[in-house]
Structures are given as C-alpha cells and as structure tokens.
Amino acid sequence: MKILALGTYPVRVPLHGGQRRTNQIGLYYKAAGMEYRHACVYDARHYSADEVGPDDLPFGLMGGLYAQAPFIDDLASGAFAATHAAPYEHFSALIETWRPDVVQMEQPFMWPLVRRLRREGKLDGVVLVYSSHNVEGPLKRDILETAGVERRIVARVEGEIEAIEKEIVESSDMLISVSEADGVRYEQDAPGLERMVIRNGADRPGRTRKPEHGGELSAGEYLFFVGSAYPPNIDGYKRYVLSGGLYGFPPAKRFAICGGVADGLFVSDLYAPHAESYGDRVQFFGRPSDEELGQRRRQQPEDCRSPRQCKMGHCDVDSPAFVRGFPG
Numbered sequence: 197m198k199i200l201a202l203g204t205y206p207v208r209v210p211l212h213g214g215q216r217r218t219n220q221i222g223l224y225y226k227a228a229g230m231e232y233r234h235a236c237v238y239d240a241r242h243y244s245a246d247e248v249g250p251d252d253l254p255f256g257l258m259g260g261l262y263a264q265a266p267f268i269d270d271l272a273s274g275a276f277a278a279t280h281a282a283p284y285e286h287f288s289a290l291i292e293t294w295r296p297d298v299v300q301m302e303q304p305f306m307w308p309l310v311r312r313l314r315r316e317g318k319l320d321g322v323v324l325v326y327s328s329h330n331v332e333g334p335l336k337r338d339i340l341e342t343a344g345v346e347r348r349i350v351a352r353v354e355g356e357i358e359a360i361e362k363e364i365v366e367s368s369d370m371l372i373s374v375s376e377a378d379g380v381r382y383e384q385d386a387p388g389l390e391r392m393v394i395r396n397g398a399d400r401p402g403r404t405r406k407p408e409h410g411g412e413l414s415a416g417e418y419l420f421f422v423g424s425a426y427p428p429n430i431d432g433y434k435r436y437v438l439s440g441g442l443y444g445f446p447p448a449k450r451f452a453i454c455g456g457v458a459d460g461l462f463v464s465d466l467y468a469p470h471a472e473s474y475g476d477r478v479q480f481f482g483r484p485s486d487e488e489l490g491q492r493r494r495q496q497p498e499d500c501r502s503p504r505q506c507k508m509g510h511c512d513v514d515s516p517a518f519v520r521g522f523p524g
C-alpha cells in the first residue's frame with residue numbers, strides 16, 4: 197500500500213510538535229510495511245534547503261485575505277497549491293507518477309488542492325484520510341485575537357477554516373484525531389465516519405548524555421518546559437509561570453526553557469525587563485537535541501508525557517488544554 201501525506205511544513209528534520217507527530221505516523225506506516233511519502237508547501241523563510249524533502253515546494257505570496265493577517269500562511273498554502281499552475285502541476289505529477297492508494301492530509305490546510313485533484317478525477321479510487329492535529333478554527337481565532345488582528349478578519353479566517361474542516365470530514369473515508377473529544381466534535385459533521393484516536397506524546401529515550409548547559413541547572417528540583425514558538429506555548433508559560441514573578445526564587449538555575457519557545461519568552465514583556473535578574477534563575481536551550489531533552493534530573497524520561505508540559509520534580513504543572521490528548 198502506498199500512502200501520500202500532504203502538509204504545510206517539511207518533516208525531514210522533525211523539530212516542532214506538528215513535525216514530530218507527522219513523522220512518527222509516517223514511521224509507523226513504514227514499520228508496518230507500507231510505502232510512505234510526505235509532500236508539503238513550506239515557508240522558505242523558516243526552513244532551509246537541508247530541512248526539506250524532494251517532494252516539498254516553497255510557498256509563494258498570496259493576496260486578498262491571506263495578506264491581511266499574520267499566522268495564516270498554512271491556510272494560504274493549500275489555496276496556493278490549488279490555484280497556481282506550477283505547484284498544482286508539481287503535486288498532480290506526483291499523484292500521477294507514484295499513484296498512491298491513500299492520501300492523508302496532515303491538518304486541513306491542503307484541502308483546496310485535494311478538492312481540485314478529486315474534481316478533475318485524479319484521485320479516483322484513492323482513499324482519503326483526514327489526520328487532524330487540532331480543531332483548527334477556534335485555535336486560529338485565539339492566535340489572531342492575541343496578535344491584535346481586526347475582528348472582521350479574524351471572523352473571516354475562522355469561518356474559512358471551519359468550512360474547510362467540515363467539507364473534509366464529510367468527504368473523508370477516515371478520521372484520525374488527537375483526542376476523543378476532537379473526534380466527537382468532527383463526528384457532528386459526519387455521523388458514522390470511521391475514526392480513530394492517535395494521542396500526542398514524547399519519545400522515551402534510554403540513557404542519554406548530559407545537556408551541554410546542564411551543569412548550569414540546580415541540583416535540586418527545577419521546572420522543565422519544552423515547546424515550539426507557537427504563540428499559545430509562549431502565552432501559556434507567561435500566564436502560568438512568569439505572571440507571578442521569579443524574584444521569590446533563589447538566584448540559582450531552577451527553570452529550563454527548551455525549544456523555539458525560548459526565543460519568544462526571552463523577548464516577552466514578562467521576561468525581558470527582568471532579564472538581568474531572571475538570568476540567574478533561568479537557563480534557555482534554544483535548539484536542544486533529542487539527547488538533551490531526554491536528560492531529566494530527579495525524573496525518568498518516560499515521566500514527560502507531552503512536549504507541551506512543564507514538570508517540577510514529579511508534579512505536573514500544566515493546563516487541561518496542554519494535556520487534552522491524554523486520559524484522565
């Protein structure tokens with residue numbers, strides 16, 4: 197069986213959560229003996245040549261609604277692939293030459309491309325799987341509102357995403373969701389749709405080397421947080437940790453902030469004004485390796501269930517939204 201996955205970022209070098217989820221699903225298919233390829237429209241401003249695969253195509257600028265708000269290049273990518281000759285011919289040729297049995301959309305944003313391919317008969321007999329990472333409309337609304345985007349534009353973007361997701365689930369043969377709650381939400385638009393839950397998680401590495409800057413961290417308990425530069429990660433850490441201030445803690449490294457979220461928090465309004473003092477208490481790991489992330493003082497690697505969790509000793513410090521993909 198041949199499975200072609202379509203998305204809006206490359207997975208050749210999986211770093212952020214969406215890349216890791218997509219990559220792990222692909223590795224599962226391959227381990228089960230299936231042929232798997234991933235193709236995407238990606239933003240060349242964020243991904244270098246050595247991070248993209250042979251089937252990936254750089255995104256070109258789009259006008260109209262897509263030029264009126266930040267954080268919607270993913271939404272624009274599918275429209276770009278469907279309406280511009282070069283990208284459409286690229287993906288159409290990939291379909292015609294490789295002839296997949298299954299097309300799996302990672303997130304909803306490549307639907308305009310898939311819809312056109314279906315209408316032109318190029319996906320006849322091909323099974324369509326929608327692999328959801330979030331219920332995207334409300335999430336995108338929150339991001340845009342936080343960024344101060346004009347309300348009418350936010351409403352248009354959210355409406356377009358909700359319309360796309362509704363059409364996808366009505367047209368798909370199968371749904372993969374992160375949580376049972378998400379699956380139930382989608383089932384309202386397509387009762388009886390075959391679906392399954394694949395929860396988020398983290399790798400469970402074995403023995404690992406000490407982080408490069410690990411010696412800077414306190415020998416006792418410390419708060420560990422890893423995440424991408426996705427705005428909800430930054431906002432959540434500010435709300436649950438930085439909003440209370442760090443001056444009540446001794447001037448020792450007790451906070452480890454890892455991944456792309458480190459850049460956003462370093463320049464945030466709750467950290468930057470206090471950087472000189474907070475620098476005694478916080479250690480940033482901007483691009484940690486898997487080995488570095490596997491190192492836990494006073495913790496076993498398997499204790500870290502989700503990349504969007506904070507851990508202090510053996511106690512979770514999180515919000516329900518962060519761990520919505522986990523039972524209990």
